[in-house]
Amino acid sequence: MTDYSSHARPDHMSPEEFRHYGHKTVDWIADYWAGIESLPVLSQAYPGEVRAALPKHPPEHPEPFSALLEDLDHVILPGITHWQHPRFFGYFPANSSGPAVLGELLCAGLGVQGMLWLTSPACTELEQHVLDWLAELLGLPAHFQSTGTGGGVIQDSASSATLVALVAALHRVSGGLARKHGTRGRYTLYASTEAHSSVTKAAVLAGLGEDAVRLLPIDRRSGGLEPDALMQAIQDDRAAGLEPALVVATVGTTSTTAIDPLRDIGEICSRKALWLHIDAAYAGVSAICPELRWINDGIEYADSYATNPHKWLLTNFDCDAFWVRDKAALMDALSIHPEYLRNSASESGAVIDYRDWQVPIGRRFRALKLWAVMRWYGAQGLRGYIREQINLAAQFAALVGQDERFEIPAPHPLALVTFRLRSDGDGTDVDAQNMALMNAVNADGRIFITHTKVGGKLTLRLCVGSPMTERRHVEEAWIIICEAATEVQRVREHY
Numbered sequence: 001m002t003d004y005s006s007h008a009r010p011d012h013m014s015p016e017e018f019r020h021y022g023h024k025t026v027d028w029i030a031d032y033w034a035g036i037e038s039l040p041v042l043s044q045a046y047p048g049e050v051r052a053a054l055p056k057h058p059p060e061h062p063e064p065f066s067a068l069l070e071d072l073d074h075v076i077l078p079g080i081t082h083w084q085h086p087r088f089f090g091y092f093p094a095n096s097s098g099p100a101v102l103g104e105l106l107c108a109g110l111g112v113q114g115m116l117w118l119t120s121p122a123c124t125e126l127e128q129h130v131l132d133w134l135a136e137l138l139g140l141p142a143h144f145q146s147t148g149t150g151g152g153v154i155q156d157s158a159s160s161a162t163l164v165a166l167v168a169a170l171h172r173v174s175g176g177l178a179r180k181h182g183t184r185g186r187y188t189l190y191a192s193t194e195a196h197s198s199v200t201k202a203a204v205l206a207g208l209g210e211d212a213v214r215l216l217p218i219d220r221r222s223g224g225l226e227p228d229a230l231m232q233a234i235q236d237d238r239a240a241g242l243e244p245a246l247v248v249a250t251v252g253t254t255s256t257t258a259i260d261p262l263r264d265i266g267e268i269c270s271r272k273a274l275w276l277h278i279d280a281a282y283a284g285v286s287a288i289c290p291e292l293r294w295i296n297d298g299i300e301y302a303d304s305y306a307t308n309p310h311k312w313l314l315t316n317f318d319c320d321a322f323w324v325r326d327k328a329a330l331m332d333a334l335s336i337h338p339e340y341l342r343n344s345a346s347e348s349g350a351v352i353d354y355r356d357w358q359v360p361i362g363r364r365f366r367a368l369k370l371w372a373v374m375r376w377y378g379a380q381g382l383r384g385y386i387r388e389q390i391n392l393a394a395q396f397a398a399l400v401g402q403d404e405r406f407e408i409p410a411p412h413p414l415a416l417v418t419f420r421l422r423s424d425g426d427g428t429d430v431d432a433q434n435m436a437l438m439n440a441v442n443a444d445g446r447i448f449i450t451h452t453k454v455g456g457k458l459t460l461r462l463c464v465g466s467p468m469t470e471r472r473h474v475e476e477a478w479i480i481i482c483e484a485a486t487e488v489q490r491v492r493e494h495y
């Protein structure tokens with residue numbers, strides 16, 4: 001056997017060195033934020049460029065942390081797409097804020113792994129508490145509060161939330177048999193064609209397979225799921241000997257922020273004893289403003305609800321807030337009791353262990369960053385932020401609306417505006433034109449927008465999301481889009 005007894009200790013970073021480099025790192029982040037506007041939004045790196053600048057082999061000998069900070073500027077920054085940039089308008093935002101980042105730093109500094117209440121009571125109890133706070137601020141039904149049968153938990157993502165909702169639904173509908181014997185091709189789930197791809201992924205991960213997913217048609221005007229189609233699909237599946245388990249309703253679809261009719265869907269779920277999960281990943285946080293609570297009309301039918309502070313509530317990724325009406329259903333579905341985790345606190349029933357609410361056992365102290373954000377901004381500040389962003393999006397929509405060349409194919413109740421060049425009926429491929437427009441707009445990195453399909457047609461999306469975005473940024477975006485549109489149409493006329 002190797003003798004390790006005379007081995008030298010590695011050179012750990014001392015608390016004093018940590019203080020020194022920590023200050024430098026915080027300075028680096030503050031400088032980055034202060035100067036972000038001058039950077040191209042979309043990374044201009046070519047495939048392989050970042051790796052080519054890295055040493056082929058790992059370092060054998062210690063290096064000073066300052067060497068890493070230097071490489072941040074030269075190697076990493078050119079390969080960053082700047083999600084916090086005031087002219088980042090792509091996808092949905094993944095916004096952040098000073099208090100969130102400091103909360104994240106504290107999470108890392110404490111280095112807690114909160115799988116059990118016992119492994120850090122504060123990690124569990126702060127999380128329960130801030131999710132009760134958030135449920136109150138969003139006006140969610142009282143049964144989601146941890147003081148009753150329900151409760152909230154922070155998941156890494158909305159995708160995980162949908163997956164655990166599905167597993168809980170399977171557990172309930174099967175009377176516990178799914179957990180024991182597997183799903184044996186019996187169970188089905190329902191969502192609209194506009195639901196997020198994570199619904200199908202959840203079915204794949206849970207072993208149901210893609211064929212178990214019924215993606216139902218939407219109402220063309222509202223963009224929401226057709227309740228009649230849902231009813232019919234459930235009846236057809238039952239008649240065929242299958243067991244409908246779950247409906248995922250979306251509040252704020254990824255393409256256009258359309259909203260499924262929760263009340264009609266909820267009535268069907270309640271009559272047919274299906275689990276209703278509401279995926280409000282992007283839009284849900286906006287219910288912090290009382291005047292936007294209508295987005296959740298019918299939420300009282302939901303068995304579970306998820307929204308992402310890591311998208312639109314100033315809390316850096318990852319932070320998905322997930323609530324269940326009946327925590328026992330979730331815990332029974334997911335609990336595991338290996339000998340090495342047994343302890344009297346868990347067995348007393350006086351505490352909850354969040355390992356039973358999620359896919360992994362281990363978990364980070366993510367509640368710290370949400371706590372930091374809620375305390376720094378206060379409910380007032382958070383409402384002001386959502387309102388400001390919706391207002392900026394409305395200003396952009398007004399600019400688009402004044403230009404005859406464009407149309408806005410879907411309502412824009414929140415901070416996402418969809419728009420596209422109109423077809424002028426001369427047979428030219430308007431989808432190709434819109435794609436050319438997007439590519440031209442994104443090419444030099446001044447702004448970044450993305451696309452989707454609405455009613456089968458290629459459509460551009462501009463989503464306001466960065467806390468640094470101001471009116472001038474939205475106006476600049478519009479000027480850039482207008483100039484590119486003129487150029488795209490000039491090229492077309494030329495050929």
Ligand SMILES: *Cc1c(COP(=O)(O)O)cnc(C)c1O
Nearest residue numbers: 157158159196252254279281282
């Ligand atoms: C963004 C989004 C998701 C996925 O969110 P993650 O947290 O990244 O998994 C799911 N559903 C909807 C409606 C979304 O907009």
